[in-house]
Amino acid sequence: xxxxxxxxxxxxxxxxxxxxxxxxxxxxxxxxxxxxxxxxxxxxxxxxxxxxxxxxxxxxxxxxxxxxxxxxxxxxxxxxxxxxxxxxxxxxxxxxxxxxxxxxxxxxxxxxxxxxxxxxxxxxxxxxxxxxxxxxxxxxxxxxxxxxxxxxxxxxxxxxxxxxxxxxxxxxxxxxxxxxxxxxxxxxxxxxxxxxxxxxxxxxxxxxxxxxxxxxxxxxxxxxxxxxxxxxxxxxxxxxxxxxxxxxxxxxxxxxxxxxxxxxxxxxxxxxxxxxxxxxxxxxxxxxxxxxxxxxxxxxxxxxxxxxxxxxxxxxxxxxxxxxxxxxxxxxxxxxxxxxxxxxxxxxxxxxxxxxxxxxxxxxxxxxxxxxxxxxxxxxxxxxxxxxxxxxxxxxxxxxxxxxxxxxxxxxxxxxxxxxxxxxxxxxxxxxxxxxxxxxxxxxxxxxxxxxxxxxxxxxxxxxxxxxxxxxxxxxxxxxxxxxxxxxxxxxxxxxxxxxxxxxxxxxxxxxxxxxxxxxxxxxxxxxxxxxxxxxxxxxxxxxxxxxxxxxxxxxxxxxxxxxxxxxxxxxxxxxxxxxxxxxxxxxxxxxxxxxxxxxxxxxxxxxxxxxxxxxxxxxxxxxxxxxxxxxxxxxxxxxxxxxxxxxxxxxxxxxxxxxxxxxxxxxxxxxx
Numbered sequence: 001x002x003x004x005x006x007x008x009x010x011x012x013x014x015x016x017x018x019x020x021x022x023x024x025x026x027x028x029x030x031x032x033x034x035x036x037x038x039x040x041x042x043x044x045x046x047x048x049x050x051x052x053x054x055x056x057x058x059x060x061x062x063x064x065x066x067x068x069x070x071x072x073x074x075x076x077x078x079x080x081x082x083x084x085x086x087x088x089x090x091x092x093x094x095x096x097x098x099x100x101x102x103x104x105x106x107x108x109x110x111x112x113x114x115x116x117x118x119x120x121x122x123x124x125x126x127x128x129x130x131x132x133x134x135x136x137x138x139x140x141x142x143x144x145x146x147x148x149x150x151x152x153x154x155x156x157x158x159x160x161x162x163x164x165x166x167x168x169x170x171x172x173x174x175x176x177x178x179x180x181x182x183x184x185x186x187x188x189x190x191x192x193x194x195x196x197x198x199x200x201x202x203x204x205x206x207x208x209x210x211x212x213x214x215x216x217x218x219x220x221x222x223x224x225x226x227x228x229x230x231x232x233x234x235x236x237x238x239x240x241x242x243x244x245x246x247x248x249x250x251x252x253x254x255x256x257x258x259x260x261x262x263x264x265x266x267x268x269x270x271x272x273x274x275x276x277x278x279x280x281x282x283x284x285x286x287x288x289x290x291x292x293x294x295x296x297x298x299x300x301x302x303x304x305x306x307x308x309x310x311x312x313x314x315x316x317x318x319x320x321x322x323x324x325x326x327x328x329x330x331x332x333x334x335x336x337x338x339x340x341x342x343x344x345x346x347x348x349x350x351x352x353x354x355x356x357x358x359x360x361x362x363x364x365x366x367x368x369x370x371x372x373x374x375x376x377x378x379x380x381x382x383x384x385x386x387x388x389x390x391x392x393x394x395x396x397x398x399x400x401x402x403x404x405x406x407x408x409x410x411x412x413x414x415x416x417x418x419x420x421x422x423x424x425x426x427x428x429x430x431x432x433x434x435x436x437x438x439x440x441x442x443x444x445x446x447x448x449x450x451x452x453x454x455x456x457x458x459x460x461x462x463x464x465x466x467x468x469x470x471x472x473x474x475x476x477x478x479x480x481x482x483x484x485x486x487x488x489x490x491x492x493x494x495x496x497x498x499x500x501x502x503x504x505x506x507x508x509x510x511x512x513x514x515x516x517x518x519x520x521x522x523x524x525x526x527x528x529x530x531x532x533x534x535x536x537x538x539x540x541x542x543x544x545x546x547x548x549x550x551x552x553x554x555x556x557x558x559x560x561x562x563x564x565x566x567x568x569x570x571x572x573x574x575x576x577x578x579x580x581x582x583x584x585x586x587x588x589x590x591x592x593x594x595x596x597x598x599x600x601x602x603x604x605x606x607x608x609x610x611x612x613x614x615x616x617x618x619x620x621x622x623x624x625x626x627x628x629x630x631x632x633x634x635x636x637x638x639x640x641x642x643x644x645x646x647x648x649x650x651x652x653x654x655x656x657x658x659x660x661x662x663x664x665x666x667x668x669x670x671x672x673x
Contacts, residue, residue: 009053009056009057010050010053011049011050011053013046013049013050014031014032014042014046015029015030015031015032015037015042015043015046016028016029016030016043016046016047016050017029017030017067018050018053020059022060023059023060023061024059024060024061024062024063024206025054025059025061025062025063026062026063026064026065027047027050027062027063027064027065028065028066028067029043029064029065029066029067029068029072029073030066030067030068031043031068035070036068036070036071036073036074036117037066037068037070037071037072037073037074037122038073038074038075038076038077038121038122039073039074039075039076039096039120039121039122039124039125040076040077040080040121041080041092041095041096043073044095044096044099044100045095045099047099047103048098048099048102051099051102051103051106054106055106058106058107058108059108060108060109060206061108061109061110061111061202061206062103062106062108062109062110062111062129063110063111063112063113063202064110064111064112064113064125064126064129065112065113066113066115068116069116070116070117071114071115071116071117071118071119071122071138071139072112072113072114072115072116072117072118072122072125072126073118073119073121073122073125073126074117074118074119074120074122075119075120075121075122075123075124075143075144076120076121077295078147078288078291078292078295079292081147081149081279081284081288082285082288082289082292083285084279084280085279085280086276086277086279086280087276089275089276089279089280090272090273090275090276093152093153093271093272093275093276094272096121096124096152096153097152097153097154097268097272100124100125100128100153100154101128101154103125103128103129104128104129104154104158109130109131109205109206109208110128110129110130110131111129111130111131111132111133111202111205111206112125112126112129112131112132112133113132113133113135113198113202114126114132114133114134114135114138114140114189115134115135115137115138115195116135116137116138116139117138117139117140117141117177118138118139118140118141119140119141119142119143119177120141120142120143120144120151121152121153121155123140123141123142123151123155124151124152124153124154124155124158126140127154127155127158127159127162128154128158130205131190131205131210132188132189132190133189133190133191133193133198133201133202133205134180134183134184134189134191134192134193135180135192135193135194135195135198136180136192136193136194136195137180138179138180138183138189138192139177139178139179139180139183140177140178140183140188140189141171141175141176141177141178142155142159142171142172142175143175143177144172144175144249145172145173145174145175145249145250145253146175146287146291147284147287147288147291148247148248148249148278148281148283148284148285148286148287148288148634149249149275149278149279149284150172150249150250150252150253150256150271150274150275150278151172151271152271152272152275154268154271155172155271156172156253156256156257156267156271157264157267157268157271159171159172159188160221160257160261161218161264162187162188163186163187163188163218164186164187164218165218165221165227165230165257165261166221166230166234167186169230169234169253169254169257172253173234173238173250173253173254180192187212190205190210190212191204191205191210221261222261222262223262224262227257227258227261227262228258231254231255231257231258234254235251235254238250238251238254239585240584240585243585246283246517246632246634247283247634248278248281248283249278249283249284252274252277252278253274255274256270256271256274282634283634285636286633286634286635286636286640287633287634287636289636289637289640290623290626290627290633290636290637293619293622293623293626293627293637294473294623294627296619296623297464297468297473297474297475297623297627298468298473298474299461299464299465299467299468299474300465300468301461301462301464301465301466303458303462304462304465304466304469305329305382305383305411305462305463305465305466305469306329306330306382307329307330307331307332307377307380307381307382307383308321308324308329308330308331308332308381308382308383308384308385309331309332309334309372309375309377309378309380309381309383309384309385310324310331310332310333310334310385310387311334311335311375311378311384311385311386311387311388311398312334312335312386312387312388313333313334313335313337313340313341313343313344313371314335314340314387314388315347316387316388316415316439317333317335317344317385317387317388317415318333318343318344318347318348319347319351319439319441320385320387320415320437320439321333321344321348321369322344322347322348322351322352322365322369323439323470323472324470325348325365325366325368325369326351326352326357326361326365327469327470327471328368328469329368329469329470330368330370331368331369331370332370332371332372332376332377332380332381333369333370333371333372334372334373334374334375334377334378335371335373336373337373338371338373341371341373342371344369344371345366345369345371348365348366348369349362349366352365352366378402378405378406379405379406379407380407381406381407381410382407382409382410382411383410383411383412383413383463383466384402384406384410384411384412384413385413385414385415385437386398386399386402386412386413386414386415386416387415387416388416395416395419396423396424396427399412399414399424399427399428400427400428402428403427403428403429403430404429409433410433411433411434411435411459411462411463412428412430412433412434412435413434413435413436413437413463414434414435414436414437415436415437415438415439417438417483418481418482418540419436420479420481421434421435421436421450421451421452421455421479422452422453422479425452425454431452431454431455432454432455432456432459433455433456433459434452434454434455434459435449435450435451435452435455435459435460435463436448436449436450436451436479437449437450437463437467438450438483438485440483440485440628442529443485443627443628443629444472445472445473445627446472446473446475446485446624446627446628447467447472447473447474447475448474448475448477448483448484448485448624449463449464449467449474449475449476449477450477450478450479450480450483451476451477451478451479452478452479460476464476473627475620475623475624475627475628476615476616476620477609477614477615477620477624478612478613478614478615480544480612480614481540481543481544482537482540482541482544484609484614484615484621484624484628485624485625485628485629486537487541487605487609488602488605488606488624488625488628488629488631488638489525489529489537489629490537490538490541490605491601491602491604491605492513492522492525492598492599492601492602492629493522493525493526493534493538494538494541494549494550494552494601495522495550495597495598495601496509496522496523496526496598497526497538497550497552497553497556498550498551498553499594499597499598500523500553500573501553501555504594506523506573506574507523507582507583508590508594509521509522509523509594509598510522510523510524510582510583511583511585511586511590512586512590512591512594512595512598513595513598513599514583514584514585514586515585515586515589515590515595516590516595516598516599516632517632517633517634517635518599518630518631518632519630519632520630521582521583522598523573523574523582524574524582526566526572526573527566527567527572527573527574527576527582528566528567529566530565530566530567530568531556531559531560531564531565531566531572531573532560532565534556535552535556535557535560538552538556539552546612547608547662547664547666548660548661548662548664549662550601550662559572596651596655597655597659599638600648600651600652600655600663601662601663602625602629602631602638603638603639603641603642603648604652604663604665604666604669605666606618606621606622606624606625606637606638606639607621607639607642607665607666607668607669607671607672608666608668609621609624609668610668610671610672611666611667611668611671612668618637618639618640618672619637621637621638621639622636622637622638622639622640623637625637625638639672642672643672648665648669649665649669652664652665653665
């Protein structure tokens with residue numbers, strides 16, 4: 001057996017903990033920064049130092065593992081990619097690729113053990129090893145495409161040679177994670193085992209018992225004609241989802257594989273050059289900004305909420321309770337009707353099935369959901385959530401009653417839309433622990449955490465951490481008659497209704513919005529939400545707005561009254577029952593007169609939210625628009641877009657002169673300037 005260098009021969013590093021045992025060296029990744037491990041430039045530089053020592057006295061095997069519960073490693077943090085110039089991006093990519101090539105070239109066996117989540121440059125690190133052992137429950141992903149980039153440091157080269165190239169391309173083009181089972185089936189991991197069998201699996205890898213042969217598909221894709229045919233299909237599919245004009249990264253990745261998939265060395269060089277170009281593109285910088293906005297919403301707190309009581313087993317209450325149970329928390333669900341509670345259990349099971357949860361997780365969620373017809377959970381929960389659609393007086397009485405029975409220090413939340421917290425603050429014993437949550441069935445990943453003037457910041461912090469724990473994003477807003485996301489959507493849709501009333505073709509409106517980069521045109525979105533819901537929202541906005549808004553056309557209430565409410569009924573603004581379909585992407589950009597009338601009201605509503613102190617800053621308003629209503633992500637948010645574009649208040653004044661006072665810029669623009 002080869003003699004190993006002594007322990008003290010390894011240099012001390014901030015992020016790696018090397019150990020030797022017998023003929024093996026285990027490099028434990030344990031990053032100094034808080035949160036999950038991330039494979040940064042510093043981590044790679046330190047790995048290079050460790051490889052110097054290993055190369056001086058070669059062991060039989062090098063094992064890469066992690067001590068963080070989140071997983072082996074994630075990729076670079078978004079802030080490391082912000083405003084990255086081309087030269088810096090190239091230096092980063094080349095330096096990282098050099099270290100990983102060195103790891104891949106070691107003459108001894110190298111094995112990466114992957115638990116939890118492995119993504120981005122963390123996955124590139126794992127791919128540089130000879131073998132990968134997955135621990136049950138693991139996932140892996142290359143999410144760079146969501147940042148307007150593609151994998152680098154050799155990630156594209158190794159993935160397309162290691163597994164079915166078309167599956168590899170789909171994985172990189174979508175950014176979607178693979179489960180451990182799927183990764184094993186595709187050959188990305190060589191073994192998938194429970195934690196207790198890791199040592200045995202590593203031994204098998206070191207002894208070369210897990211070596212694989214190249215698949216027929218991989219061999220076929222070495223041929224230029226086969227790659228060109230597949231690349232053409234991938235390009236066509238991508239254009240429908242992420243148009244080249246808005247998102248160049250998918251097409252750069254396809255071209256990279258199409259041109260160089262047969263030559264690893266050439267593909268590596270082209271990968272670095274392509275990554276460098278994308279890193280300084282406007283799309284990448286804005287998508288990276290959105291990623292930072294998303295990360296900033298996530299919260300942690302030292303006073304976690306462990307038990308929840310939900311009052312009301314209607315549709316809203318059931319969905320909230322199911323979300324909490326599926327998120328791993330115990331929840332009691334109160335309703336006077338046993339039938340409603342029974343239906344709630346069935347609906348929870350159905351929701352678990354619809355989200356693809358395994359049978360064991362489905363059963364665990366059902367076990368955590370406890371029907372509570374007598375309301376015993378009110379006195380035991382850390383958090384009480386009141387839902388339901390009772391009369392205002394009944395809801396006020398409910399909140400008075402809760403004040404007498406809730407546990408000391410428990411939080412009280414209203415999840416009933418349009419019920420003002422200011423009305424409830426005088427009814428409860430501790431208004432500092434009163435807040436609101438706005439769950440949306442249309443935006444399942446984003447929850448507005450609403451506060452009133454007396455809400456304690458600690459209450460908001462605990463609720464934000466609670467929402468994060470459920471795997472969703474908390475958006476901190478102040479209480480208002482209409483939720484922030486709803487208000488932004490209303491600004492988008494109400495002007496579209498006016499334009500239809502003026503005689504504009506509905507398809508032209510949808511095409512103009514799609515041409516701007518919106519994921520869905522306003523006409524299609526209105527039909528999807530339901531014209532009845534839209535009409536109710538429009539009325540609320542009209543009644544509560546402190547400035548002029550678009551008028552509601554007379555034909556809209558008539559359509560709703562006649563039952564023509566959208567996709568659900570087969571007839572709305574489009575006639576789905578007769579085979580009419582919304583348009584796809586336009587061939588040519590729409591007139592700015594059309595797109596500005598649809599988009600700039602969103603920007604103005606975002607500025608208004610700042611003036612009314614609904615949000616604390618422009619970043620929160622941008623996060624609400626992008627993550628809540630899908631405002632063109634590659635533009636970075638409505639206020640960021642307005643800043644980059646310039647002159648938006650002046651353009652609004654021009655539109656006001658032509659189309660009415662509703663376009664006059666909100667006073668909130670002054671604060672932004």
